Amino acid sequence: xxAQIELVLxxxxxxxxxxxxxxxxxxxxxxxxxxxxVIAEAGANLLLVLAGYRWDAVAPxxxxxxxxxxxxxxxxxAMVLTAIVIGVGVxxxxxAMAVRIYRAYGTLDFSEVRRRMEADIAAETGxxxxxxxxxxxxxxxxxxxxxxxMLTPEEGR
Amino acid sequence: MRNLASLVFAxxxxxxxxxxxxxxxxxxxxxxxxxxxxxxxxxxxxxxxxVTSVVLAYRGIDTLGELSxxxxxxxxxxxxxxxxxxxxxxxxDAGFILRAGxxxxxxxxxxxxxxxxLHGHLTPGGGFQGGVILAAAFFIPVxxxxxxxxxxxxxxxxxxxxxxxxxVIGLMALLWDGQFLQxxxxxxxxxxxxxxxxxxxxxxxxxxxxxxxxAGLLVHLMAREEGEA
Numbered sequence: 001x002x003a004q005i006e007l008v009l010x011x012x013x014x015x016x017x018x019x020x021x022x023x024x025x026x027x028x029x030x031x032x033x034x035x036x037x038v039i040a041e042a043g044a045n046l047l048l049v050l051a052g053y054r055w056d057a058v059a060p061x062x063x064x065x066x067x068x069x070x071x072x073x074x075x076x077x078a079m080v081l082t083a084i085v086i087g088v089g090v091x092x093x094x095x096a097m098a099v100r101i102y103r104a105y106g107t108l109d110f111s112e113v114r115r116r117m118e119a120d121i122a123a124e125t126g127x128x129x130x131x132x133x134x135x136x137x138x139x140x141x142x143x144x145x146x147x148x149x150m151l152t153p154e155e156g157r
Numbered sequence: 158m159r160n161l162a163s164l165v166f167a168x169x170x171x172x173x174x175x176x177x178x179x180x181x182x183x184x185x186x187x188x189x190x191x192x193x194x195x196x197x198x199x200x201x202x203x204x205x206x207x208v209t210s211v212v213l214a215y216r217g218i219d220t221l222g223e224l225s226x227x228x229x230x231x232x233x234x235x236x237x238x239x240x241x242x243x244x245x246x247x248x249x250d251a252g253f254i255l256r257a258g259x260x261x262x263x264x265x266x267x268x269x270x271x272x273x274x275l276h277g278h279l280t281p282g283g284g285f286q287g288g289v290i291l292a293a294a295f296f297i298p299v300x301x302x303x304x305x306x307x308x309x310x311x312x313x314x315x316x317x318x319x320x321x322x323x324x325v326i327g328l329m330a331l332l333w334d335g336q337f338l339q340x341x342x343x344x345x346x347x348x349x350x351x352x353x354x355x356x357x358x359x360x361x362x363x364x365x366x367x368x369x370x371x372a373g374l375l376v377h378l379m380a381r382e383e384g385e386a
Contacts, residue, residue, distance in 0.1 A: 006183045010175075010178060010183070014171050014174050014175060014178070015171070017170070017171065017174065018167045018168065018170055018171035019167070021166065021167045021170050022163055022164060022166075022167035025163040025166060025167070026159075026160055026163040026164070047174075047178075050183075051181070051188075052188070052191065053183070054185065055185075059281070060191075060195065060206070060207035060208055061205055061206045061207065061208075061279075061280070061281065062199060062205040062206075062207075062347065063205065071191075071195050071207070072191075073188055073190075073191030073192075074191060074194060074195070074207040074208045074210070074211050075188060075190055075191050075194065075211055076188075077208045077211075078208050078211035078212045078216065081208065081212060081283075081285055082212070082219070082220065082223045082285075084285075085223065085227060085285050085367065086223060086226055086227065086230075088227075088289075088371070089226060089227045089229075089230030089231060090230060092230060092231065092234045092374045092378070093230045093233050093234045093237070095234075095378065096233075096234035096235075096237040096238045096377075096378070097237055099237075099238060099378070100237050100238065
C-alpha cells in the first residue's frame with residue numbers, strides 16, 4: 001500500500017515536470033510555452049514537498065498533539081511557499097512580454113516572431129541577416145522602415 | 158524530427174530525475190535541519206506553525222529578498238505593458254449576476270484573507286496565501302465594473318508602506334537585539350493569537366504587499382487588454 005502511494009506521487013511529480021519540459025520545447029505558441037512553464041513549476045514544487053515527507057508524520061504545526069510525534073520537514077514547505085509566489089511573478093512578467101510581442105507583431109507563433117524580430121533588427125541596424133538553413137539567402141523579404149509588409153490585413157488590426 | 162528530439166529530451170529529463178530520486182529513500186528526509194527546527198522552534202520563536210517560523214524567523218532575509226523579486230517582476234511587467242492610458246476606457250459593466258456576486262464575495266474574501274494573514278503563525282496559511290485572497294477580493298469588483306477601476310496610486314502607496322514596514326521591523330530588531338529581522342517582543346503563550354512576537358506584524362506587511370502587488374498586476378494586464386480592442 002505504502003509503495004503504491006509513493007509510486008503515484010513520484011510519477012505525478014516527475015510526469016508534470018516531463019510534460020512541462022516537453023511542452024516548453026515542442027509548442028510553437030508563446031502562450032502555450034508559458035502554460036508549459038507553469039506545469040513544470042508545479043511538478044518541481046511537488047517534488048520539493050515530497051523531499052521533506054516522512055512516514056507516519058503530521059503537519060509541522062503544534063496543535064495539541066504530544067511533543068514526540070514526528071513531523072514532516074518544514075523547510076521544503078517554506079521554500080515551496082516562496083517558490084510559488086516567485087513563480088506567479090515570473091508568469092506575470094512572461095505574460096506581459098507576450099502581450100507586448102502580440103501588439104508588435106500580431107502573432108504569438110514563436111518561429112514567426114523570431115523571424116520578424118531578426119528582420120526588424122537587421123533593418124534597424126543595417127547588419128545582414130544571419131544565414132538560415134531553412135531559406136536560401138536573399139529569399140526573405142526585408143520590411144521597409146515603418147511598415148511591416150508581412151502583416152496580412154486581419155493580422156495587422 | 159524536431160518533435161521527436163523534444164520528446165527524447167523530455168523522456169531523458171524524466172529518466173535522469175528518476176535515477177536521482179531513487180538514491181533517496183521515500184519518507185526519510187535526508188536533511189537534519191528540519192528535526193533541529195522542530196526541537197527548538199517552539200521555545201525560541203513561539204509560533205505554532207513551524208513553516209511560519211522558517212519563513213519569517215530562520216529565513217527572514219530570504220523572505221525579504223523574495224519580496225523584492227516579486228516587486229521587481231511586478232515593476233518589470235508594468236514597464237513592459239506601459240501605461241499611456243491612466244484611466245482605462247470605460248468598459249461595459251458586467252451582467253447582473255456577476256455584479257451581485259462580486260458585491261457578495263467582496264466582504265467574504267476580505268474577511269477570509271485577513272483571517273488567513275493574521276492566523277499565519279497558528280494555522281496553515283500566512284501572508285502570501287492571504288495576500289493572494291486579498292488581491293482577488295479587490296480584483297473581482299473591477300471585473301464586474303471595469304469602468305470604476307482600481308487606483309494605481311493607492312495600490313502603490315499600500316505596497317510601499319507594507320514593504321517599508323517589513324524593513325522597519327527588521328531595523329528595529331537590528332537596533333534592539335543586534336540582528337536584522339530577529340523576532341522581538343518575546344514569544345508569548347504558544348498557540349494564542351497574540352504570540353510569536355513580531356511575526357504576525359511581519360506577515361501582515363507581507364500580506365498587504367503581496368495583495369497590492371498582485372491586484373496591481375491583474376489590473377494592469379486587464380487595462381492593456383481593453384486598449385487592444
